[in-house]
Amino acid sequence: MSRIGKKVIDVPNGVSISVASDNLVTVKGPKGVLTQQVDIDIAVTLEDSSLTLKRPTEQKRHKAMHGLYRALINNMVVGVTEGYKAQLELVGVGFKAVAVEQILELNLGYSHSIFMSIPKEIKVSAEMPKGKPPIITMESVDKQLLGQVAAKIRSLRKVEPYKGKGVRFVGETVRRKAGKTASK
Numbered sequence: 353m354s355r356i357g358k359k360v361i362d363v364p365n366g367v368s369i370s371v372a373s374d375n376l377v378t379v380k381g382p383k384g385v386l387t388q389q390v391d392i393d394i395a396v397t398l399e400d401s402s403l404t405l406k407r408p409t410e411q412k413r414h415k416a417m418h419g420l421y422r423a424l425i426n427n428m429v430v431g432v433t434e435g436y437k438a439q440l441e442l443v444g445v446g447f448k449a450v451a452v453e454q455i456l457e458l459n460l461g462y463s464h465s466i467f468m469s470i471p472k473e474i475k476v477s478a479e480m481p482k483g484k485p486p487i488i489t490m491e492s493v494d495k496q497l498l499g500q501v502a503a504k505i506r507s508l509r510k511v512e513p514y515k516g517k518g519v520r521f522v523g524e525t526v527r528r529k530a531g532k533t534a535s536k
Contacts, residue, residue, distance in 0.1 A: 355419075356419040356422055356423055357405060357407065357415070357418035357419040357421075357422045359422065360402045360403070360404050361402065361403040361404070361422065361425060361426050361429060362401065362402055363398075363401045363402060363403060363429065364401075364429070364433055366381060366382050366433070367379065367380065367381040367382075367429060367432060367433060368380045368381075369398055369403055369429075370398075371396045371397075371398055374389075374392075375389065375390040375391070375392055375394070375396060376388075376389055376390070377389075377390055377396060377425055377428075379425070379428040379429055379431075379432050380432065381429070381431075381432025381433050381493075382432065382433065383431070383432050383433065383434075383435050383493045384431075384432055384473075384493040385432070386428040386431060386432060386493060386494060388421070388424050388425060388428060390405075390421045390425075391417045391421065393407065393408055393414060393417065394406070394407055394414075394417055394418060394421055395407075395408070396421075396425075403425065405418060405421055405422050405425075406418075424496075427495045427496070430495075431492070431493040431494060431495055432493050435491055435492065435493050436491070436492055436493070436494075436495045436498050437489065437490070437491050438489075438490045438498055438499070438502045438521070439487055439488065439489050439490075439521065439522040440487070440488045440490075440502060440505055440506065440519055440520065440521060440522070441485045441486065441487050441488075441519075441520060441521075441522050442458070442460065442485050442486045442487075442488070442509075442519055443485045443511070443516060443517055443518060443519075443520065444460070444461055444485075444509070444517040444518065445461075445517075446459065446461060447459060447460055447461065447485065447486060447509075447517075448480065448486055449478040449480070449486045449487075449488050450478055451470075451476045451477050451478040451488070454469060454470045454471075454472060454476070455467055455468070455469060455470070456468045456469075456470055456476055456478065456488070456505075458505070458508065460508055460509040460519070461509065461517075466508055468504075468505065468508075470490070470501060471497060471501065473492055473493070473494055473497055474490050474491070474492040474494075474497065474498060474501060475490070475491045475492065476488065476489070476490050477489050487522065488505065490502065502521075505519060506518075506519045506520070506521075511526050513526065513527060513528055513529040514528070514529055514531050516528060
């Protein structure tokens with residue numbers, strides 16, 4: 353049996369979960385509302401303050417779906433109670449970030465500025481502390497959406513291994529390469 357799939361999801365106080373007949377799971381909490389369509393083969397049962405998922409057979413597909421949907425629903429419960437936060441730092445000379453409402457303006461060493469529209473579900477802010485690289489902070493209840501937007505921002509200037517310049521998560525370590533050594 354799936355180790356992740358067989359774990360019971362504890363529903364904290366202030367969070368309500370409803371399961372529709374077509375396996376649409378809705379999680380409401382103090383920070384927002386999230387919905388997830390669960391595969392029709394996976395049985396979702398809600399008892400008191402715990403939610404369990406069961407699979408019909410031991411097929412490989414059912415095993416994969418069992419763990420997947422349990423993790424997604426657990427992420428929804430954590431998101432509507434605590435929320436998720438991602439911080440990116442821009443390492444490089446002249447790199448800047450400015451957030452105005454839901455538009456993020458990035459200067460990443462290209463000849464032009466990059467304007468990126470952030471979904472309304474994500475709260476974004478940018479700060480430029482003196483003597484440190486600029487930091488972009490994003491907060492959301494949806495872990496999947498937050499990770500996708502953070503990955504998109506990272507892909508605009510990937511961290512290169514020689515000088516370590518680029519967009520990275522705060523606290524991320526980058527494997528550095530030695531580079532060429534001078535002959536003679």
